Amino acid sequence: MVDDVMIADDASPCTADPILRAASDGVQLLRFDRNAGIARSLNAGLQRAVRQQRPWLLTLDQDTTLGADHVARLIDSADLWQRREAEPVGVIGPEVLRDADGALAYPTKSEGALLRTAEVFQSGALWSVAALTQIGGFDETLGIDAVDAAACLALRRQGYAILLAPGLTIEHGYGSGRAVRILGRTVRATGHSPKRRTTMVRNRLRLAPAEFRESPMQGLRSLRRLTVNTALAVTVEEDRWAKAKASLRGLWPER
Numbered sequence: 001m002v003d004d005v006m007i008a009d010d011a012s013p014c015t016a017d018p019i020l021r022a023a024s025d026g027v028q029l030l031r032f033d034r035n036a037g038i039a040r041s042l043n044a045g046l047q048r049a050v051r052q053q054r055p056w057l058l059t060l061d062q063d064t065t066l067g068a069d070h071v072a073r074l075i076d077s078a079d080l081w082q083r084r085e086a087e088p089v090g091v092i093g094p095e096v097l098r099d100a101d102g103a104l105a106y107p108t109k110s111e112g113a114l115l116r117t118a119e120v121f122q123s124g125a126l127w128s129v130a131a132l133t134q135i136g137g138f139d140e141t142l143g144i145d146a147v148d149a150a151a152c153l154a155l156r157r158q159g160y161a162i163l164l165a166p167g168l169t170i171e172h173g174y175g176s177g178r179a180v181r182i183l184g185r186t187v188r189a190t191g192h193s194p195k196r197r198t199t200m201v202r203n204r205l206r207l208a209p210a211e212f213r214e215s216p217m218q219g220l221r222s223l224r225r226l227t228v229n230t231a232l233a234v235t236v237e238e239d240r241w242a243k244a245k246a247s248l249r250g251l252w253p254e255r
Contacts, residue, residue, distance in 0.1 A: 001058075001066070001068070001070065001071040001072070002058055002071060003054070004027075004048070004052060004054070005027040005028070006027060006028045006029075006030060006044070006045050006048050007020070007023055007024055007027060007028070007029045007030065008030045008032070008040075008041035008042075008044050008045060009029065009030065009031045009032065009041075010032055010035050010036065010037070010038070010040070010041055011031075011032050011033055011034055011035040011036075012031075028048070030044055036140065036143070037140065037142070037143030037144045037147070038061075038122075038138075038143075038144045038147055039137075039138040039139055039140040039141075039142055039143065039144070039147045040140050042059055042122065042137070042138045042147070043137045043138050043140065045057055045059065046127075046129065046132050046133070046137050046138070049129045050129060050133060054129055055128070055129055055130070056075065056078075056126050056127065056128065056129060057126070057127045057128075057129050057132065058071060058074075058124075058125070058126050058127075059122045059123060059124075059125060059127065060123050060124065061122075061123040061172065063172060063173040064123040064124055064170055064171065064172045064173075065170065065171040065172070066124060066170055067168075067169070067170075070094070070124070070168065070170070071126065073165050073168050074092050074093075074094075074126040074165050074168070075126065076165075077092055077113075077114055077163065077165040077166075077168075078092050078126065078163070080112075080113060080114065081111075081114055081161065081163060084112065086111075086161065087159050087160060087161050088128065088131065088159075088160055088161065089128055089131075089160065089161050089163060090127070090128055090131040090132075090152070090155030090156070090158075090160025090161060090162055091120055091125050091126065091127045091128065091131070091151070091152065091155060091160075091162055091163070092120075092125065092126050092162075092163040092164065092165060093120035093121065093124060093125035093126070093163075093164055093165070094124050094125075094164065094165055094168035094169055094170045095108075095115060095164045095165060095166050095167060095168050095169070096168070096169040096170075097121055097124070097169075097170055097172050098169055098170070098171055098172070099171065099172055099173055103169075106119075106120065106164060107221065108164060111163075113166065114163050114164070114165070114166065115163065115164040115165075115166055116161060116162065116163055116164075117162055117163070117164055118152065118156065118162060118215065118218045118221070119148065119149045119152035119153070119162060119218075120148065120152060120162060120164065121148055121172075122147065122148035122151070123170070123172055124170040124172070125148070127151075128160070131155055131158070131160050132151070134158060135151065135154040135155060135158060136154075138150070138151050139151070142199075142203050142206075143199060143203075144196075144199065145196065145199045145200045145203045145204075146200070146203035146204055146206075146207055149204075149207060149222070150203075150207055153207060153210060153211060153214060156214055156215070157210075157214055189229075189232040189233065189236050189237050190229060190232075190233070191237055191238075192233070193239075194239060194242040194243050194245070194246035195246065197230070197233055197243045197246040197247045197250065198246045198247070198249045198250040199250065200226070200229070200230075200250065201226065201230060201247050201249075201250025201251065202249075202250040202251075202252075202253070202254060204222060204223075204226045205226075205250070205251070206253070207222070208222065208223060230247050233247065234247065
């Protein structure tokens with residue numbers, strides 16, 4: 001599907017050595033000796049794409065499964081958009097993210113044969129290397145949570161389109177959570193750890209002022225999603241008290 005592959009390992013223990021050796025056959029394996037979050041690994045891939053003068057960067061988590069035509073459909077959709085002489089594509093992702101509990105869909109606006117949205121989940125997304133370079137890559141100070149949201153926000157502020165390829169689906173293990181029905185709607189309890197709850201709250205709140213300036217509607221949507229997600233963590237998930245305290249810690253900037 002692609003011309004070049006790089007595996008970035010964020011300081012896995014030695015028990016992962018056999019898997020990494022097998023997976024790295026014929027591709028570059030970059031192993032870090034200190035865990036620093038996904039943004040650093042994504043930027044390592046971006047730097048490789050820049051050196052090789054690649055136009056696109058496909059980013060993937062280790063637990064994402066793609067269809068055989070995934071990249072081709074993303075590129076075809078990006079080409080279709082560019083022929084409209086609209087604003088350039090910053091990133092294009094699949095319309096649907098599916099896990100064992102069902103599908104997660106984005107809020108969208110139809111744009112001809114394509115869909116526009118405000119942000120995409122980075123795994124399975126195809127990023128413009130030129131656009132990512134212009135915004136300085138992924139924000140490594142965020143570590144892991146909201147890294148893709150921050151990149152999409154920066155792209156929107158620079159006039160790039162955030163798009164979805166209609167009908168395209170990926171399979172992805174989204175946390176360790178489950179779907180919950182509340183007031184007739186299906187929402188997702190992610191099951192993330194207390195430590196992740198702190199960074200999820202902190203990073204989203206950190207992005208909130210810029211999000212509201214760029215799009216009040218998107219700012220409200222992000223805060224609503226954060227509120228619902230946090231409420232589920234402290235009511236229906238395990239370790240509720242620990243997650244409640246961790247969420248409160250996220251209200252203050254990291255020292």
